[in-house]
Amino acid sequence: MATRIMNVVRKPSKCPVCGEQVWDIIYGTEGMDETTFMLQYRKSASMGGDVIPRRPPIWECSCGCMRFRKVNPDGTDAPVRVKLLKNVRRRPVSLINWESPRLIEDMKEGGHAVHHNYRVDIVTECGENVEFRVTALDEEDAKTTIRDIVWSIDLGIRGLRCVEMTVTESPAEHGSYVINPEYLR
Numbered sequence: 001m002a003t004r005i006m007n008v009v010r011k012p013s014k015c016p017v018c019g020e021q022v023w024d025i026i027y028g029t030e031g032m033d034e035t036t037f038m039l040q041y042r043k044s045a046s047m048g049g050d051v052i053p054r055r056p057p058i059w060e061c062s063c064g065c066m067r068f069r070k071v072n073p074d075g076t077d078a079p080v081r082v083k084l085l086k087n088v089r090r091r092p093v094s095l096i097n098w099e100s101p102r103l104i105e106d107m108k109e110g111g112h113a114v115h116h117n118y119r120v121d122i123v124t125e126c127g128e129n130v131e132f133r134v135t136a137l138d139e140e141d142a143k144t145t146i147r148d149i150v151w152s153i154d155l156g157i158r159g160l161r162c163v164e165m166t167v168t169e170s171p172a173e174h175g176s177y178v179i180n181p182e183y184l185r
């Protein structure tokens with residue numbers, strides 16, 4: 001089913017049809033999907049693929065029910081600059097707040113353990129310094145979780161191993177994505 005396209009003068013604050021959030025459409029994305037994009041760029045957007053239409057819609061409802069094309073107040077096409085993946089800046093990895101597998105297990109069993117929010121600063125074998133956020137049961141649990149994520153999930157960083165780790169208690173960042181790594185396997 002093709003997504004419907006609506007002409008708008010400016011980006012709608014929410015979808016006029018279903019009320020959901022409206023996102024940018026990123027083009028030049030080949031086979032990338034929304035989840036992979038969010039993991040690698042820490043942003044929410046719709047993937048437009050590689051073919052840019054002649055009159056491209058530039059925004060989409062997050063549920064996918066409607067796409068939006070920018071027009072002038074008189075209804076003629078407005079000049080638009082489409083967003084291309086190669087120009088998208090990655091936001092910090094710390095905008096994802098991970099949940100440890102042990103924490104998930106504890107919540108399934110009624111959530112009796114104390115949950116701590118940690119900041120984990122790592123150095124990879126490529127010399128990259130990356131800041132992570134994780135909710136875990138203790139410091140060891142936080143380290144194990146992050147070590148496993150760096151190894152198994154493509155976050156757009158080059159290193160696969162943590163050669164240094166520093167753990168400090170610190171609340172999650174405002175507006176972060178909360179992710180249970182089990183969902184990604």
Ligand SMILES: [Zn+2]
Nearest residue numbers: 015018061065
């Ligand atoms: Zn919608």
